[in-house]
Amino acid sequence: MDVVASLLMALTGLPALGIAAWYARMDDAHHRGLAVRWALVAVSILLGALGLYFAGDSQAAASAVGVAMVVAVNVLVVSMILHMRRGQAGRPPR
Numbered sequence: 001m002d003v004v005a006s007l008l009m010a011l012t013g014l015p016a017l018g019i020a021a022w023y024a025r026m027d028d029a030h031h032r033g034l035a036v037r038w039a040l041v042a043v044s045i046l047l048g049a050l051g052l053y054f055a056g057d058s059q060a061a062a063s064a065v066g067v068a069m070v071v072a073v074n075v076l077v078v079s080m081i082l083h084m085r086r087g088q089a090g091r092p093p094r
Contacts, residue, residue: 006053013045
């Protein structure tokens with residue numbers, strides 16, 4: 001059962017990699033910054049899945065991995081929102 005949960009968590013990180021690849025195709029620095037943030041979200045989810053796998057049957061370790069992953073993803077989402085507010089392509093910052 002632990003393997004299935006880890007695999008499902010890892011699969012949920014793959015769409016973030018696809019979004020990162022999509023933004024990386026664009027030529028301006030703003031979109032590349034978004035691509036880096038999406039890629040970091042995917043990496044943190046994949047590392048969370050790896051940590052969940054290695055946590056095994058330890059509920060305390062699995063909870064710690066889950067909390068760490070949720071905090072990392074939320075920090076990256078806030079960073080992404082602030083990056084989008086800083087300036088959009090072709091638009092002067094406020």
